[in-house]
Amino acid sequence: MFGWELPPHNSGGLGTACLGLTQGLAPLGVDIDFVLPGNFSAEDADHMNVIDASLYPASKSVLRRLRLAGLSPQQVARSLGYGSEITIGADGLPRVTYLPSGISAAPEAQARWYAYQAASIAKEREFDLIHSHEWMTYYSGIAAREVAHARGEETPLVTHVHATEIDRGGADGGNQAIIQIEKEGLQRADRVVTVSHYTKKIVEKHYGVPARKISVVHNGISTPANQPKFDLHALKKHYKLVLFMGRITMSKGPDYFIKLAKAVTDQDAKVKFIMVGSGDMEKRCIELAAQQGLTGKVLFSPFLRGEDVNRAYQLADLFIMPSVSEPFGLVALEAMQNGTPAIVSKQSGVAEVSDNLVKIDFWDTEEMRKAVLELLYSPHKSQALTQAGLSEMKHLSWENSAQRVQGIYQELLGAIKPPVLQPAFIQI
Amino acid sequence: MPSVCFYFQVHQPYRLRHYHLFEIGKNHDYFDHKANREICRKVAKKCYLPANALMLELIQRYPKDFKISYSISGVALEQFAEYCPEVVESFQKLVATGNVELLDETYYHSLSSLFNGEEFRRQVKLHRQQTKDFFGVKPAIFRNTELIYSNGIADMVEAMGYKAMLAEGWEPVLKGKSPNFVYEPKDGKGMKLLLKNYKLSDDIAFRFSNREWTEWPLSSDTFSQWLHRIDGSGDTVNLFMDYETMGEHQWEDTGIFEFFRALPETVMRHPGFSFATPSEVIVKYPPVAKISVPNATSWADLERDTSAWLGNPMQDGAIAWLYTFEQAVLGSKDRGLIHTWRKLQTSDHFYYMCTKFWADGDVHKYFSVYDAPHDSYTIMSNVLTDMELRTKRVTPARPVPIKKKASKAATQPLRAKTLHPTTSA
Numbered sequence: 001m002f003g004w005e006l007p008p009h010n011s012g013g014l015g016t017a018c019l020g021l022t023q024g025l026a027p028l029g030v031d032i033d034f035v036l037p038g039n040f041s042a043e044d045a046d047h048m049n050v051i052d053a054s055l056y057p058a059s060k061s062v063l064r065r066l067r068l069a070g071l072s073p074q075q076v077a078r079s080l081g082y083g084s085e086i087t088i089g090a091d092g093l094p095r096v097t098y099l100p101s102g103i104s105a106a107p108e109a110q111a112r113w114y115a116y117q118a119a120s121i122a123k124e125r126e127f128d129l130i131h132s133h134e135w136m137t138y139y140s141g142i143a144a145r146e147v148a149h150a151r152g153e154e155t156p157l158v159t160h161v162h163a164t165e166i167d168r169g170g171a172d173g174g175n176q177a178i179i180q181i182e183k184e185g186l187q188r189a190d191r192v193v194t195v196s197h198y199t200k201k202i203v204e205k206h207y208g209v210p211a212r213k214i215s216v217v218h219n220g221i222s223t224p225a226n227q228p229k230f231d232l233h234a235l236k237k238h239y240k241l242v243l244f245m246g247r248i249t250m251s252k253g254p255d256y257f258i259k260l261a262k263a264v265t266d267q268d269a270k271v272k273f274i275m276v277g278s279g280d281m282e283k284r285c286i287e288l289a290a291q292q293g294l295t296g297k298v299l300f301s302p303f304l305r306g307e308d309v310n311r312a313y314q315l316a317d318l319f320i321m322p323s324v325s326e327p328f329g330l331v332a333l334e335a336m337q338n339g340t341p342a343i344v345s346k347q348s349g350v351a352e353v354s355d356n357l358v359k360i361d362f363w364d365t366e367e368m369r370k371a372v373l374e375l376l377y378s379p380h381k382s383q384a385l386t387q388a389g390l391s392e393m394k395h396l397s398w399e400n401s402a403q404r405v406q407g408i409y410q411e412l413l414g415a416i417k418p419p420v421l422q423p424a425f426i427q428i
Numbered sequence: 429m430p431s432v433c434f435y436f437q438v439h440q441p442y443r444l445r446h447y448h449l450f451e452i453g454k455n456h457d458y459f460d461h462k463a464n465r466e467i468c469r470k471v472a473k474k475c476y477l478p479a480n481a482l483m484l485e486l487i488q489r490y491p492k493d494f495k496i497s498y499s500i501s502g503v504a505l506e507q508f509a510e511y512c513p514e515v516v517e518s519f520q521k522l523v524a525t526g527n528v529e530l531l532d533e534t535y536y537h538s539l540s541s542l543f544n545g546e547e548f549r550r551q552v553k554l555h556r557q558q559t560k561d562f563f564g565v566k567p568a569i570f571r572n573t574e575l576i577y578s579n580g581i582a583d584m585v586e587a588m589g590y591k592a593m594l595a596e597g598w599e600p601v602l603k604g605k606s607p608n609f610v611y612e613p614k615d616g617k618g619m620k621l622l623l624k625n626y627k628l629s630d631d632i633a634f635r636f637s638n639r640e641w642t643e644w645p646l647s648s649d650t651f652s653q654w655l656h657r658i659d660g661s662g663d664t665v666n667l668f669m670d671y672e673t674m675g676e677h678q679w680e681d682t683g684i685f686e687f688f689r690a691l692p693e694t695v696m697r698h699p700g701f702s703f704a705t706p707s708e709v710i711v712k713y714p715p716v717a718k719i720s721v722p723n724a725t726s727w728a729d730l731e732r733d734t735s736a737w738l739g740n741p742m743q744d745g746a747i748a749w750l751y752t753f754e755q756a757v758l759g760s761k762d763r764g765l766i767h768t769w770r771k772l773q774t775s776d777h778f779y780y781m782c783t784k785f786w787a788d789g790d791v792h793k794y795f796s797v798y799d800a801p802h803d804s805y806t807i808m809s810n811v812l813t814d815m816e817l818r819t820k821r822v823t824p825a826r827p828v829p830i831k832k833k834a835s836k837a838a839t840q841p842l843r844a845k846t847l848h849p850t851t852s853a
Contacts (some may be wrong), residue, residue: 233450233452233453233454234452234453234454234817235449235452235453235813235817237453238453238817238820272813274449282802283800283802286742286802286805286806287740287741287742287783287802290740290741290742290744290745290746290805291741293745294745295741295742295745295746295748295749295809296745296749296809296812296813296816298809299449299806299809299810299813300449300806300809301448301449301450301806308450311450312450315450
């Protein structure tokens with residue numbers, strides 16, 4: 001399996017989803033090699049074999065570059081667009097330490113580097129099936145399949161779409177280089193898994209992948225044995241609190257959250273809005289709030305981790321996910337898990353899996369305003385939603401998602417030869 | 429016979445820490461004690477102590493001739509007393525020589541003169557009291573936060589009995605007049621106005637170490653010759669600047685201390701020239717004209733207006749909200765709360781929120797302890813939300829039932845009067 005991040009070194013939902021899915025697959029007898037671009041010391045990853053791709057030899061072209069006069073190994077590493085340091089191994093081949101920050105400066109270079117590493121790894125490992133998560137790993141999947149092919153093995157390739165550049169790019173159309181990588185990866189895959197029907201449609205429409213090649217596997221949510229309860233916060237006693245949590249970037253609709261804050265607080269001074277997250281639109285949103293006269297009405301917190309995430313959900317009386325385009329939207333389920341009802345945009349995958357989310361078009365601020373005030377002031381309705389949501393969530397487990405994925409593996413492997421079950425980079 | 433009038437601003441704010449919204453209602457301590465202590469000590473070592481030693485040395489060498497003036501903000505002096513008392517002592521020694529004049533300002537180095545006349549006067553009185561307590565003197569001259577000045581502010585200051593006030597010698601205000609004379613405010617009834625010669629002041633304060641500058645390196649000789657040029661066309665050259673220019677903004681290795689050490693001698697090489705304190709200047713020279721400044725000017729940034737602290741929605745939103753707490757805070761009679769509220773008024777907090785991106789952006793960034801103006805704003809928003817809760821709790825009109833049990837037992841809910849929040853003095 002090729003991934004890009006795992007908690008706690010994750011910037012968003014991708015790492016969480018990869019962890020959840022593999023935790024579901026392992027008990028089903030699936031033996032997983034999980035490749036990461038660097039040594040990110042993943043937590044809770046004992047159920048699989050985590051491989052640090054940067055320990056494998058990089059392309060010899062790096063050596064040529066190193067020989068160029070006057071460039072330090074660091075400078076060469078940085079010039080590659082993905083590295084921070086180069087060392088020469090005992091085999092005389094270069095190793096490039098992956099630089100966790102600075103993604104997408106050169107998407108093509110990064111994807112190609114990862115593909116090269118993937119081929120090096122594939123040569124040393126045996127596997128029945130390859131599973132690639134997100135565009136950064138699509139070339140890697142293809143490269144690994146070619147290595148297997150060269151030794152006479154037919155190895156199906158599954159690419160897993162957690163989000164597309166079309167979602168991220170919004171009206172700007174996204175980064176064309178990334179869209180090209182996505183197109184190639186998705187079209188050359190034997191099967192494409194999307195996290196929602198919503199995303200399936202995008203993959204069909206924008207990436208020219210035929211519907212029969214796409215399977216929908218909704219994300220799950222891990223249910224902690226006992227959800228920690230946090231102290232009722234002083235803020236909560238005095239105000240009604242409405243929460244946004246996520247990357248502050250166009251596709252998440254943070255500006256619609258500010259608009260909503262204006263509409264609601266103009267009418268009800270007891271309500272405060274809280275925006276948790278970091279991202280490229282963070283400053284713009286802060287300025288926008290100030291401009292709208294919302295100083296003191298909208299509070300901000302940078303990206304939170306671990307316990308603090310649950311603390312924020314529990315602090316809120318209501319959660320809003322106003323995404324313009326959201327492949328899944330795990331945050332809405334996490335909110336419910338913490339007993340906080342959620343309003344989500346209709347343009348989201350999570351809207352497909354729960355009947356207990358309030359669904360409104362992201363642009364319909366007026367409808368949202370009404371819903372916010374109604375939910376804030378009718379505790380019975382809020383409670384009913386979260387209660388029902390919680391019981392519904394038992395079916396939204398990663399175990400279920402993993403079973404679906406296992407079914408897809410069996411189908412693909414069965415089409416070739418009798419299955420010895422294992423996905424991902426798999427050892428027999 | 430012209431005078432050279434030095435005035436140094438001495439100021440350190442109470443910087444806020446990264447107060448997170450989870451702390452609202454639980455933790456009322458907003459300030460970064462560690463950073464404040466470290467910065468005070470660092471600047472004491474680089475600037476205040478060596479600069480004060482140098483000034484004392486110069487006064488001892490020229491006991492009749494070398495004179496300077498300072499205003500020390502109340503919050504700075506408070507922090508010196510706590511973090512580096514030797515700085516307080518060194519200022520006391522300087523004042524005791526009689527060659528050093530202290531000026532009044534607002535205790536909190538605030539923008540209150542622009543928002544709330546009552547609060548402004550209260551803060552000036554606090555500063556006056558502090559100056560008396562620490563130095564045993566009563567200032568006769570006033571200088572407002574960052575030289576913020578307007579006709580209206582001048583009227584308030586004159587009504588408080590000050591004999592003169594300092595302001596920026598900004599061309600649009602001077603309309604062709606020279607800053608090198610004593611002036612009067614537009615509606616003045618005798619109070620004088622001293623205007624900063626910003627070109628010569630900034631040669632020291634900003635350009636001194638700039639290697640791109642054609643005059644670099646600036647020697648005391650050259651600078652004194654520039655001063656001497658005003659002979660016959662001016663009475664006083666007012667050189668007003670941050671005291672931290674010495675050793676902090678301009679590091680020791682730029683030669684700034686040597687520059688000052690040689691300055692008295694080179695200035696007085698011209699027999700007509702001498703040093704004078706602001707009080708001496710207004711006695712020595714009669715005012716030549718009245719100056720009208722309808723809109724506030726200051727010594728900050730290229731615009732010399734109030735746009736360093738006010739004007740963008742974050743600054744305006746935060747400060748407007750801050751001042752709405754006046755009644756609730758003062759009404760609480762909680763000295764810790766009042767002090768905290770006033771420390772939040774210090775102009776630096778709003779300076780950090782400035783988003784002007786050209787030449788001045790760099791200066792703002794230099795002074796800011798935060799990553800971005802937006803951080804300062806969101807931190808201030810969290811702090812003020814906590815303040816909102818605290819003032820809600822202390823307002824007697826709003827009873828807060830403490831326990832359900834209690835309200836069951838008695839028909840009257842328990843009153844909040846005993847519920848004073850812990851204060852962060």
